[in-house]
Amino acid sequence: MERITAAVERSRRGDVEAAAAEFDALWAELADPAGDPFHRCVLAHYAADVQPDPHAELMWDRRALAAAAEATDASAQAHHPSLxxxxxxxxxxxxxxxxxxxxxxxxxxxxxxxxxxxxxxxxxxxxxxxxxxxxxxxxxxxxxxxxxxxx
The missing domain is CATH 1.20.58 (Methane Monooxygenase Hydroxylase; Chain G, domain 1)
Structure with a gap:
């Protein structure tokens, strides 16, 4: 989650291309079936925001929704108890x-x-x-x- 947060912060500072590259690299790690769906959901949700092409944005938004369907509250609450x-x-x-x-x-x-x-x-x-x-x-x-x- 720290790496996802760092990429989000990078995008907010205006380094969108570097953030997009980091999101891609993280996705390659998390897309494994053993990867946590909560992390995939959060990653894809933010990765969509840095896409210059709306078709790529759509792909990431769909990934986020699909990952949410697999995620559990327990995994989300490991990040923050209120989630x-x-x-x-x-x-x-x-x-x-x-x-x-x-x-x-x-x-x-x-x-x-x-x-x-x-x-x-x-x-x-x-x-x-x-x-x-x-x-x-x-x-x-x-x-x-x-x-x-x-x-």
Whole structure:
């Protein structure tokens, strides 16, 4: 997880190409069936953010969603006791909805908006995370507005 965090920080500092290369290298290590699905989910979720090509972004977003389906709360809680895999789904579906919208797949995008909205109840419900839930809701609203505007 430290290496994933370091790559995320590298991308946030603007060294996106180096971060993408590190994500690729880490994926090669974690893609092994013995690799932890929680780590694959987190890695793919962040790797999608540094892709210059939306098709590559879509591939990483799909990897993140697939890994989440295999991950356990126990693995997530080994990283932080408050984490539950279910709480990742709204954001994972949001990212898929947004990239599919940009790729012109309105039906697929709407399916993921609906899936994200259906999972909003899985987000932690406390003051510390209320802003995160609002960020997800606002982004889902934006994706829907963009889809409606596109026809």
């Amino acid at each position: 539950r895999i279910a709480g990742f789904y709204p954001s994972l579906h949001l990212n898929l909805a947004d990239v599919l919208r940009r790729l012109g797949d309105a039906a697929g995008a709407r399916d993921h908006v609906a899936a994200a909205r259906a999972r909003m109840g899985d987000l932690p419900d406390d003051e510390a995370t209320a802003g995160y839930a609002e960020t997800i809701r606002t982004a889902l609203d934006r994706v829907e507005r963009d889809l409606d505007a596109a026809g």
